Amino acid sequence: MSEQTGTGRTTRTETAPTGANTGTPAQQALLAVLVSGERPPAPNALSTSITFGHRALLKIRHVPEQLFDVTLFPIIMTLLFTFIFGGALAGSVEDYIQFFMPGVIVQSVVMITMYTGTTIRNDIEKGVFDRFRSLPIWRPSALVGMLLGDTVRFLIASAVMVGVGLLLGWRPQGGPVGVMLGILVVLLFSFSIGWIWTFIALLMRSSGAVMGVSMMVLMPLTFASNIFVSPTTLPGWLEAFVGVNPLSHVVTSARELMGGAELGSSFLIVLLWSAGFVLVFGPLTMWRYRDAR
Template identity: 60%
Template sequence: MSDVATSTGRAPTVFVPSAEALATVLAPEARPPRPSAWSASMTFGWRAMLKIKHVPEQLFDVTAFPIIMVLMFTYLFGGALAGSPREYLQFFLPGIMVTSVVMITMYTGVGLNTDIEKGVFDRFRTLPVWRPAALVGMILGDVLRYILAALVILGVGLVLGFRPDGGVLGVLAGIGLLVIFSFAFSWVWTYFGLVLRSEKSVMGVSMMVLFPLTFLSNVFVSPTTMPGWLQAFVNVNPITHLVAAVRAAMSGSSDPSNTIWLLLWSAGFLVVFGTLTMYRYNRR
């Protein structure tokens, strides 16, 4: 082009578009408003549910696993501990419901770790949305799994002979308390999902924490039958407070002490591990 300009004696013509022309081409309409924190979180929650639609095998842990737990422990321990499986089921079913749902919460951290390793969350953090929306939405999506697992266990229990004296309202209250605790408790595994390097590490640490919490509690037997040194741990175990509150709600009574402790534990998990998770997420 320089040779042509030299031979003709004229400089090449350069087209410079006006600001109005650029605005017409690049932004013909007004920019859409930025989504609210709630809207963004619900969108990511819908993404979590769509993952279940495309990979239905993910529902194995909230369907087959709870059924196996109920049948196995009812008929394995029922006759020895309560004289008959049906009598034991009245005491046992709220506890195994808590155990199954609380164990499912660890998959929140496993799923987060998998998405991070695949680079999915690197893309999410570049979007013009509320930054924690991806994490909050993922956990909100998992709440559906918790409810589904609780309903599956309740259905199996009703077939086997479980009869909640609290009726429908008592059952709804018990499941509501369980969902509140599980939502708060899942932030623990979300933090581990950010800190640990692989999904196997997250699962290993989760099981190491969950097994003592769920088995050293009042799920299977009353703490009064345990040695004094073990009762000291069982009585301060958050799972013990949760089981007692759910059991009382389903039986049609109330347990204000354990319910208050349950809500305090839930608030503590949410504040402490929610804050740690956001701090780690923003600096990862």
């Protein structure tokens, strides 16, 4: 084996046959690290969550392909829908994109949140969660950290889309601050619905099933919303659904903030929905997490 050049390894191979007595250099080195394994003060919940968030970002560095879904996918969504619907719905691409851009940001980011569930499913199957769950730390921190790491990915997706929007002629009246605040609302909501996917991931036994259920929930939510068209054009029953759809309120809030308009009641409704998702699906997730396998 080519990796056998370290000093520790050299002594080991020379002096540690089967049944070696304690006291060979290799074993002394092991004993030394055992003795020095003093326990530092226990870390707090925030610190362990951030450590897990850091892990998610390290993974991006080693597996950069993971960034496709937060770069190419949003770009395709933006271009596709702007050019398909732009002319028909608003007369021109430039006119439509003023209306459409905040909505498509919401849609793309919310769609990407699905990957949280499949990532957790894969982690559980590979066994690394056994290690995390056997550590003496605040138990939700592995999941919170993963969602925090994903929030960074959502931020990347949002930034990419803002860039594409600007190139296509989007001119948000709220200015940079309004756009950033709008994105913050989207990130908050995305973090919260992430808990639905973590719960589903712990409920289902395969990442394919997790994906399927997530799609089933998200497709109606994203299309039966005010993302593409104004709900006043819809039949009454559908308009009513769009009115209670939390995504519509996220879109409205984002439009208000990015468009420089006054923030209406939608923002409050978004906060309530977000809190509700965390309060309901957070404990459900942790309940399943006790026996995760």
